[in-house]
Amino acid sequence: MMHCTMDDLLALRGGEASGWARSHAEACPTCRAELDALYQRVAQLRALPARRPARDRWPAVREAVVAERRRRRWRG
Amino acid sequence: MTIALAVPDLLVARAKSGDLEALEALYRAFETPVYNVALRMLRSPEDAEDVLQETFLEVVRSIKQYRAEGHLWGWIRQIAASKALMRIRRNQVRATDELHEEAAAGPGGSAIPARIDLERAFERLSETSRAVVWLHDVEGYTHEEIAEQMGKTVSFSKSQLARAHARLRGMLDDEGAAQ
Numbered sequence: 001m002m003h004c005t006m007d008d009l010l011a012l013r014g015g016e017a018s019g020w021a022r023s024h025a026e027a028c029p030t031c032r033a034e035l036d037a038l039y040q041r042v043a044q045l046r047a048l049p050a051r052r053p054a055r056d057r058w059p060a061v062r063e064a065v066v067a068e069r070r071r072r073r074w075r076g
Numbered sequence: 077m078t079i080a081l082a083v084p085d086l087l088v089a090r091a092k093s094g095d096l097e098a099l100e101a102l103y104r105a106f107e108t109p110v111y112n113v114a115l116r117m118l119r120s121p122e123d124a125e126d127v128l129q130e131t132f133l134e135v136v137r138s139i140k141q142y143r144a145e146g147h148l149w150g151w152i153r154q155i156a157a158s159k160a161l162m163r164i165r166r167n168q169v170r171a172t173d174e175l176h177e178e179a180a181a182g183p184g185g186s187a188i189p190a191r192i193d194l195e196r197a198f199e200r201l202s203e204t205s206r207a208v209v210w211l212h213d214v215e216g217y218t219h220e221e222i223a224e225q226m227g228k229t230v231s232f233s234k235s236q237l238a239r240a241h242a243r244l245r246g247m248l249d250d251e252g253a254a255q
Contacts, residue, residue, distance in 0.1 A: 005238075006238040006241050007234070007235075010241065038245075041241070041244060041248070044194045045194065045210075045213060045214055046213075048116075048198075050108055050109070050112050051111065051112060051115055051121075052108055052111065053111045053121070053128060054121060057107075057125055058100055058107075058132070061103065061129055061132045061136065062099075065099070065133070065136050066096075069094075
């Protein structure tokens with residue numbers, strides 16, 4: 001039996017699947033489970049914990065900005 | 077990552093006038109979300125920090141042009157994604173993305189640890205695949221927007237997404253089989 005490809009599953013998620021993929025996924029428990037797993041993976045990715053940068057980069061940004069302003073003033 | 081950062085208009089106005097304190101306040105407000113977009117798209121924390129720095133330099137230089145059309149985070153995120161994609165292109169000059177993916181997968185290209193969670197599996201994708209998955213599935217970009225930012229076609233973005241999900245599924249299946 002032919003099952004949905006990953007392209008089909010992504011198209012199903014995006015609401016742009018072919019008629020065949022839509023009717024197949026409705027009837028096929030394996031493909032429905034694959035689609036559920038896809039939704040779960042994406043939900044888990046969205047829930048990944050936020051990381052913080054190890055170093056504070058603001059002083060470098062500030063220094064570059066101040067240097068640019070100084071150069072502009074010198075050029076008048 | 078869902079970002080719901082409201083920045084007072086007065087702070088943005090002060091930042092536009094060049095006030096360094098206001099610019100630092102913006103940096104502090106968006107430091108973590110920018111770093112995380114970059115970190116998820118790129119491989120190394122150092123690269124992600126560099127993108128964070130480049131992004132805020134651009135924010136400082138360009139904030140006068142920000143017209144408050146849409147959320148400030150959307151504007152800053154666009155800059156961050158663009159900087160991260162530029163870095164990916166630079167990295168690809170050194171080695172092909174395909175080789176990176178294989179190298180990250182270990183010797184032989186298929187050595188997957190017995191236990192691997194989604195975050196580890198995601199880290200094993202190529203930078204291009206990570207960028208497409210993160211921008212599309214997490215940040216909500218369309219394939220058209222990704223294609224435009226990457227200088228590629230819509231079908232490239234779609235095929236990268238499908239390929240990445242197939243690979244994630246395979247790695248996580250291996251984990252299930254090993255348990």
